[in-house]
Amino acid sequence: MNELSADSLKLDSQLCFKLYAASRAVIRAYKPMLDQLGLTYPQYLAMLVLWEWQDSPPEQPTVKALGERLALDSGTLTPLLKRLEQMALVQRQRSARDEREVHLSLSGAGSVLREQVVPLKARLLCDSGVDLDRLSELRSGLDQLLGQIKALS
Numbered sequence: 001m002n003e004l005s006a007d008s009l010k011l012d013s014q015l016c017f018k019l020y021a022a023s024r025a026v027i028r029a030y031k032p033m034l035d036q037l038g039l040t041y042p043q044y045l046a047m048l049v050l051w052e053w054q055d056s057p058p059e060q061p062t063v064k065a066l067g068e069r070l071a072l073d074s075g076t077l078t079p080l081l082k083r084l085e086q087m088a089l090v091q092r093q094r095s096a097r098d099e100r101e102v103h104l105s106l107s108g109a110g111s112v113l114r115e116q117v118v119p120l121k122a123r124l125l126c127d128s129g130v131d132l133d134r135l136s137e138l139r140s141g142l143d144q145l146l147g148q149i150k151a152l153s
Contacts, residue, residue, distance in 0.1 A: 027041050029124065029128065030044070030124065033117075033120045033121065033123075033124050036116075036120060037113065037116060037117065037120070038087065040080075042070075042072070042076070042080055043080055043083065043084055045070055046066060046070065046077075046080060046081065046084065046090075047084070047089065047090075047110065047113065047114075047117075049066055049069050049070060050066075050090065050104060050105075050106050050110065051106070051111075051114045053104075054106055054111065054114075060101070060103070061103055061104050061105065062095075062101050062102060062103055062104065063077060063078070063081065063092070063101075063102045063104060064101070066081075066104060081104070084110075087109075088107050088109050088110075089106065089107055089109055089110035089113060090104060090105070090106060090107060090110055091104070091105045091106070091107050092104055093105070
Protein backbone atom coordinates (compact mmCIF):
# COMPACT_ATOMS: atom_id res chain seq x y z
CA MET A 1 0.00 0.00 0.00
CA ASN A 2 1.53 3.31 -0.97
CA GLU A 3 1.66 6.32 1.34
CA LEU A 4 -1.09 8.24 -0.47
CA SER A 5 -3.67 5.48 -0.13
CA ALA A 6 -2.76 4.89 3.55
CA ASP A 7 -3.29 8.60 4.28
CA SER A 8 -6.56 8.54 2.39
CA LEU A 9 -7.96 6.18 5.04
CA LYS A 10 -7.14 8.45 7.97
CA LEU A 11 -10.14 10.02 9.69
CA ASP A 12 -8.82 13.55 9.27
CA SER A 13 -8.51 12.96 5.52
CA GLN A 14 -12.23 12.25 5.20
CA LEU A 15 -14.35 15.09 3.85
CA CYS A 16 -17.46 13.35 5.19
CA PHE A 17 -16.03 13.50 8.72
CA LYS A 18 -15.09 17.18 8.41
CA LEU A 19 -18.62 17.99 7.21
CA TYR A 20 -20.14 15.92 10.04
CA ALA A 21 -17.97 17.54 12.73
CA ALA A 22 -18.58 21.03 11.34
CA SER A 23 -22.33 20.43 11.21
CA ARG A 24 -22.39 19.28 14.84
CA ALA A 25 -20.31 22.31 15.91
CA VAL A 26 -22.64 24.74 14.10
CA ILE A 27 -25.73 23.14 15.63
CA ARG A 28 -24.11 23.39 19.08
CA ALA A 29 -23.38 27.07 18.46
CA TYR A 30 -27.03 27.63 17.50
CA LYS A 31 -28.36 25.86 20.61
CA PRO A 32 -28.46 28.87 22.99
CA MET A 33 -30.38 30.91 20.37
CA LEU A 34 -32.73 28.03 19.63
CA ASP A 35 -33.33 27.45 23.36
CA GLN A 36 -34.46 31.08 23.63
CA LEU A 37 -36.88 30.49 20.77
CA GLY A 38 -38.06 27.13 22.12
CA LEU A 39 -37.08 25.35 18.91
CA THR A 40 -34.93 22.39 17.99
CA TYR A 41 -32.56 22.73 15.06
CA PRO A 42 -34.78 20.74 12.66
CA GLN A 43 -37.80 22.83 13.74
CA TYR A 44 -35.76 25.97 13.08
CA LEU A 45 -34.93 24.74 9.57
CA ALA A 46 -38.62 24.11 8.89
CA MET A 47 -39.48 27.59 10.14
CA LEU A 48 -36.81 29.11 7.87
CA VAL A 49 -38.49 27.52 4.86
CA LEU A 50 -41.94 28.64 5.99
CA TRP A 51 -40.66 32.19 6.45
CA GLU A 52 -39.21 32.04 2.92
CA TRP A 53 -42.58 30.84 1.67
CA GLN A 54 -44.27 33.74 3.44
CA ASP A 55 -42.26 36.12 1.25
CA SER A 56 -42.36 34.03 -1.91
CA PRO A 57 -45.08 31.36 -1.75
CA PRO A 58 -44.59 28.17 -3.73
CA GLU A 59 -47.39 26.92 -5.94
CA GLN A 60 -48.16 24.18 -3.40
CA PRO A 61 -46.99 24.92 0.20
CA THR A 62 -47.33 21.28 1.23
CA VAL A 63 -45.66 18.92 3.66
CA LYS A 64 -44.24 17.12 0.62
CA ALA A 65 -42.70 20.34 -0.73
CA LEU A 66 -41.23 21.13 2.69
CA GLY A 67 -39.77 17.63 2.90
CA GLU A 68 -38.17 18.03 -0.52
CA ARG A 69 -36.75 21.42 0.42
CA LEU A 70 -35.28 20.09 3.69
CA ALA A 71 -34.33 16.65 2.30
CA LEU A 72 -36.41 15.02 5.06
CA ASP A 73 -38.86 12.15 4.76
CA SER A 74 -42.44 12.36 6.02
CA GLY A 75 -41.63 10.07 8.96
CA THR A 76 -39.26 12.71 10.29
CA LEU A 77 -41.26 15.73 9.17
CA THR A 78 -44.71 14.77 10.48
CA PRO A 79 -43.81 14.70 14.21
CA LEU A 80 -41.77 17.88 13.77
CA LEU A 81 -44.76 19.67 12.20
CA LYS A 82 -47.16 18.31 14.80
CA ARG A 83 -44.96 19.82 17.49
CA LEU A 84 -44.79 23.18 15.69
CA GLU A 85 -48.58 23.06 15.39
CA GLN A 86 -48.92 22.32 19.13
CA MET A 87 -46.66 25.33 19.75
CA ALA A 88 -49.16 27.38 17.67
CA LEU A 89 -46.48 28.37 15.14
CA VAL A 90 -47.74 26.43 12.12
CA GLN A 91 -51.12 25.44 10.73
CA ARG A 92 -51.69 22.27 8.73
CA GLN A 93 -54.76 21.83 6.57
CA ARG A 94 -55.77 18.94 4.32
CA SER A 95 -56.40 19.90 0.73
CA ALA A 96 -60.06 19.83 -0.30
CA ARG A 97 -58.94 18.71 -3.76
CA ASP A 98 -56.72 15.84 -2.60
CA GLU A 99 -57.02 14.61 0.97
CA ARG A 100 -53.50 13.15 0.86
CA GLU A 101 -52.06 16.66 0.45
CA VAL A 102 -51.45 18.68 3.61
CA HIS A 103 -50.93 22.41 3.17
CA LEU A 104 -48.82 24.43 5.56
CA SER A 105 -49.00 28.02 6.70
CA LEU A 106 -47.56 30.11 9.47
CA SER A 107 -49.76 31.21 12.32
CA GLY A 108 -49.54 34.77 13.59
CA ALA A 109 -47.16 33.59 16.31
CA GLY A 110 -45.04 31.83 13.69
CA SER A 111 -44.72 35.06 11.74
CA VAL A 112 -43.85 37.06 14.87
CA LEU A 113 -41.18 34.53 15.84
CA ARG A 114 -39.27 35.51 12.71
CA GLU A 115 -38.74 39.00 14.14
CA GLN A 116 -37.17 37.49 17.27
CA VAL A 117 -34.73 35.45 15.19
CA VAL A 118 -33.17 38.36 13.32
CA PRO A 119 -31.36 40.00 16.27
CA LEU A 120 -30.45 36.65 17.82
CA LYS A 121 -28.92 35.43 14.56
CA ALA A 122 -27.02 38.72 14.13
CA ARG A 123 -25.62 38.38 17.66
CA LEU A 124 -24.66 34.75 16.98
CA LEU A 125 -22.70 35.77 13.89
CA CYS A 126 -21.02 38.71 15.66
CA ASP A 127 -20.10 36.60 18.69
CA SER A 128 -18.61 33.88 16.49
CA GLY A 129 -16.15 36.28 14.87
CA VAL A 130 -16.31 34.44 11.57
CA ASP A 131 -15.52 36.27 8.37
CA LEU A 132 -18.82 36.73 6.50
CA ASP A 133 -17.10 36.69 3.10
CA ARG A 134 -15.43 33.39 3.98
CA LEU A 135 -18.79 31.97 5.06
CA SER A 136 -20.30 33.01 1.75
CA GLU A 137 -17.47 31.29 -0.16
CA LEU A 138 -17.87 28.15 1.92
CA ARG A 139 -21.64 28.12 1.34
CA SER A 140 -21.09 28.46 -2.42
CA GLY A 141 -18.58 25.63 -2.42
CA LEU A 142 -20.94 23.39 -0.46
CA ASP A 143 -23.80 24.24 -2.85
CA GLN A 144 -21.59 23.16 -5.73
CA LEU A 145 -20.58 19.94 -3.96
CA LEU A 146 -24.22 19.14 -3.13
CA GLY A 147 -25.23 19.69 -6.74
CA GLN A 148 -22.50 17.37 -7.98
CA ILE A 149 -23.37 14.65 -5.48
CA LYS A 150 -27.10 14.90 -6.29
CA ALA A 151 -26.29 14.60 -10.00
CA LEU A 152 -24.64 11.22 -9.30
CA SER A 153 -27.78 9.74 -7.74
